[in-house]
Amino acid sequence: MRQRGRWLAAVLTTVALLGVACGDDNGGGGGTPQPTGQFPAGSTMAELQAAGEVVIGVKFDVPPFGFTNPQTDEVEGFDVDLGKAIADELGVEARFVEAISDNRIPFLQDGTVDIILSTMTITTDRDAEIDFSEPYYVAEGRVLVPEDSDITGVGDLGGRTVCTALGSTYEENLKENAPDAELRLVDTYSECFELVQNGAVDAVSTDDVILTGMIIQDDTLKLVGEGYTTEPYGAGIAEGDTEFQEFVSEVIADVKSDGRWEQLYDEWIGQYTGEPAEVPTMTLEEALELRPCVDTC
Amino acid sequence: MSDLWEVLVRHFPDFRSGFLVTLKLVAISLGIALVVGTIVGALRAAPTRWARWLGGLYVEFFRNVPLLVLLTIAYAGLRRAGVDIPPLVAATASLGLYTAAYVAETIRSGVFSVSKGQIEASLSMGMTSRQTLRHVVIPQAVRTVIPPLGSLVIAMIKNSAIIGAALALADDLLKEARLINARTFQTNEVFFWAAVGYLLITVTATFAIRYLERRLAIRR
Numbered sequence: 001m002r003q004r005g006r007w008l009a010a011v012l013t014t015v016a017l018l019g020v021a022c023g024d025d026n027g028g029g030g031g032t033p034q035p036t037g038q039f040p041a042g043s044t045m046a047e048l049q050a051a052g053e054v055v056i057g058v059k060f061d062v063p064p065f066g067f068t069n070p071q072t073d074e075v076e077g078f079d080v081d082l083g084k085a086i087a088d089e090l091g092v093e094a095r096f097v098e099a100i101s102d103n104r105i106p107f108l109q110d111g112t113v114d115i116i117l118s119t120m121t122i123t124t125d126r127d128a129e130i131d132f133s134e135p136y137y138v139a140e141g142r143v144l145v146p147e148d149s150d151i152t153g154v155g156d157l158g159g160r161t162v163c164t165a166l167g168s169t170y171e172e173n174l175k176e177n178a179p180d181a182e183l184r185l186v187d188t189y190s191e192c193f194e195l196v197q198n199g200a201v202d203a204v205s206t207d208d209v210i211l212t213g214m215i216i217q218d219d220t221l222k223l224v225g226e227g228y229t230t231e232p233y234g235a236g237i238a239e240g241d242t243e244f245q246e247f248v249s250e251v252i253a254d255v256k257s258d259g260r261w262e263q264l265y266d267e268w269i270g271q272y273t274g275e276p277a278e279v280p281t282m283t284l285e286e287a288l289e290l291r292p293c294v295d296t297c
Numbered sequence: 298m299s300d301l302w303e304v305l306v307r308h309f310p311d312f313r314s315g316f317l318v319t320l321k322l323v324a325i326s327l328g329i330a331l332v333v334g335t336i337v338g339a340l341r342a343a344p345t346r347w348a349r350w351l352g353g354l355y356v357e358f359f360r361n362v363p364l365l366v367l368l369t370i371a372y373a374g375l376r377r378a379g380v381d382i383p384p385l386v387a388a389t390a391s392l393g394l395y396t397a398a399y400v401a402e403t404i405r406s407g408v409f410s411v412s413k414g415q416i417e418a419s420l421s422m423g424m425t426s427r428q429t430l431r432h433v434v435i436p437q438a439v440r441t442v443i444p445p446l447g448s449l450v451i452a453m454i455k456n457s458a459i460i461g462a463a464l465a466l467a468d469d470l471l472k473e474a475r476l477i478n479a480r481t482f483q484t485n486e487v488f489f490w491a492a493v494g495y496l497l498i499t500v501t502a503t504f505a506i507r508y509l510e511r512r513l514a515i516r517r
Contacts, residue, residue: 101479102475102479105482106484125480128482129482163465166475166476166479167479171476171479171480184465185465185472185476186464186465187462191464191465194373194464195373195464195465197377198373198376198377199376199381200372200373200376200384200464200465201465294480295480295481
């Protein structure tokens with residue numbers, strides 16, 4: 001009996017000591033990098049720090065922004081790296097979840113994800129449901145066709161079939177710029193890729209960077225015409241969470257000003273487009289003005 | 298409450314278009330399912346072994362491949378193989394042939410449910426096999442088969458929603474609902490009305506089947 005009592009005391013003491021060493025909120029016991037500052041109690045940042053991870057909704061099939069590397073089975077890309085930068089500022093791990101155009105906003109609203117970084121264009125309609133950070137990338141809408149197609153731009157799409165994703169801004173964009181085109185809407189851009197490859201649709205239209213991702217995988221496709229819409233991407237944050245929105249916008253501003261943005265651009269996009277990195281200067285207000293409300297007014 | 302009504306009124310043209318597309322898909326697929334299903338059912342009930350084997354092959358294949366996989370093969374797969382198959386054909390053929398497998402099995406069991414005594418009696422009365430089939434077996438089989446066929450029709454109507462989920466095959470009621478939802482974020486209201494739309498079709502089908510049952514069926 002006495003032996004057992006002593007043994008128990010030893011175990012409990014050890015556990016208590018370990019608890020003190022590892023329980024420090026500032027991550028004193030582990031090997032993760034120290035966060036750059038304390039966050040106000042009750043703010044989302046403090047909650048995420050306590051949880052030890054931030055869940056980020058990204059695309060899993062849209063190179064070069066969010067896609068699964070077939071060799072490593074990890075998701076990577078511009079959005080993913082930006083997400084990791086935000087996680088580093090919080091001092092937590094980033095966990096990535098697939099968020100397609102159709103379900104990303106519901107995922108944010110019901111708490112499945114904490115942030116959306118899913119090639120999401122800033123629009124006033126979406127702003128009614130969630131909050132946006134300052135723009136972190138400005139893409140252009142273009143048209144992709146098979147190399148033997150006679151389509152030369154968005155104006156030629158009358159009477160042709162065009163594929164784009166459900167829940168993206170292109171349903172509206174195409175109705176405005178190609179009103180006689182027949183739209184085919186799918187869940188993910190990989191389906192559009194399949195449809196244009198097997199001839200079921202004549203063209204795909206979406207952001208130039210997403211289309212570039214398709215050309216990387218199949219170089220018998222080509223981009224035609226000029227950019228016909230401007231698509232500023234913003235990170236999605238739960239409605240009303242101003243503190244977190246400011247925090248994320250600050251991280252994005254830091255990334256833009258300290259050279260990391262150019263690095264990300266060159267790594268993920270520049271090497272395919274051959275164009276030099278240009279840090280976007282559009283503000284959130286300007287982005288919202290580009291897209292006034294249509295359906296949620 | 299006013300939100301609910303407002304969603305229907307504001308997007309009525311889209312809901313209606315989706316509803317009509319669903320009706321069209323269901324009608325064409327049902328036609329294919331009944332025709333092909335009857336032929337395969339007859340094969341399955343045939344006296345010759347190779348006929349039964351052929352019918353069995355059909356039934357096993359189409360009952361064991363999930364509808365979504367079938368749709369993808371019929372559309373993307375065939376197109377990649379060079380067949381320029383239009384989406385409507387791929388969709389209705391898939392749903393029709395898939396349902397036909399179940400129709401075939403129902404018809405086979407209906408035929409076999411006619412008791413052997415009936416067949417023996419009519420043959421011993423001097424009727425030929427063909428006359429037996431025409432005047433004794435088939436009328437009774439048809440009556441037995443109506444209720445389970447009715448269930449298959451209802452299932453097929455619901456399965457038609459899968460067409461709208463795959464590869465932009467058709468803008469049916471479910472697809473239109475998802476489109477409206479993506480634009481307005483009013484998920485509850487939008488899918489409520491989609492459900493109402495499908496109910497309209499299935500309830501009408503149920504009444505039609507009950508009418509047929511009353512007029513024809515054998516009640517046990």
